[in-house]
Amino acid sequence: MSPGTEVARFRPDDPDPVVQASFACSCCLRQPSVARIVDEREDGAVACRCDRCDRDWTVLLTEEQLLRIELRSPWRGAGTVVHRAA
């Protein structure tokens, strides 16, 4: 696993705050400014950016975790801009 890569730790039926914890910036503990959902490898990933801390990191997801955030975004109202890889 390359530096700046983390593994999501939540279950698909976990509530939003638990899901959000997997994506929090490790410096300021806030949600990422930008989350880019990537579903093109064996499992999924979210490329995160924190503008406040000028940090980029990637969170790896299982297919179940990916579907959880696609179907029920944990970032509604969190100020995170969500993109999807084309």
Add this chain to the structure above:
Amino acid sequence: MSNGAIVLTGATGVVGMEVLARLLERGEDDVVVLLRAADQEAADRRLADTLARLWDDPPRDARVRAVPGDVTADGLGLDAGTRRELCATADRIVHCAAAVGFDQPLNEALAINALGTQRVLELANDLERLRRVVHVSTAFVSGRFEGRFGEDDLSCGQAFRNTYEQSKHLAERLVAASGLPVVVARPSIVVGDGTSGWTPAFSALYLPLRAFARGLLDRVPADPRGIVDAVPLDYVAGAIVHLLGEPGIDGQTFHLVAGDRAARVSDVLRLAQQRFAQPEPVYAPLQRAAGTEALVPYFDVRTQFDDARARRLLEPAGLSAAPLDALFERLMDYAEATRWGRRPTTREAARRAAAGAAPLEVAA
């Protein structure tokens, strides 16, 4: 009079990509693809990537070229020379570019969907020989309207589910106020090709089906009577290309929808239950007032789309939308064969397989 070029936006998206394929297969026009890119080299690369998703061996002499641009930038981000050239040589525009995410911040959705459309209209206004703009909107400008929503309906006091609907609604109002020869195409939920199942993206309806296939949906927050109006990609793109050339329809709107043949949520989940051998789903009650939303925004639709005008025009041209139940197995065959897009195939390979000429070759 010879044809001018067609300017196409949104060619990397699901609908735009199929429109591009059809325009190039038709071979009648030069196609200028506006792509978000920092420079010409990056735009060329994006176009090459797009063509490589369509054909195993993309045509080299195709009458297509990329120009770098950006619908969120003033003047579409075109340099002065390119804009001048387009104004002199292009005569039609197909505007497919859109931010389709349901959870985009409003300012971002407006920047792309509404202001982006305004900038495309400004370009159209500057074309010396403008013949037609086809603006690709969505049937869901209806928002949460309950009842029959006609092709001439736009503002009827509806509330919106998300910023996507809201910004596309505003874009249509800009189109209506432009006074330009614009035709509005309003597809509903677009699924894969009706014959091959091919699609370049597995979003929208595919997400809950994929979750269902994985056994993740034991309780489904949805209205079983909700209307799932879905149409195959080939119908939508074929109709858009037809609308581009049909005389005498400026200012009109066409619903590219299933309309009266739309399925219900319960129909779709029954099909999925049988396909994926899953237990019968249990519906969780929806309580909008308490903030409990449907699993996906479009599993609680009470809007019936009227498409009389579209059918009157398109059916004689051989364009009609197969109902979802007739497509379902084909769509799911392709989805599973490509592992929901993780092992994609080209459009050409999918069509070859559908014709029985070869097995479906998926990427390693």
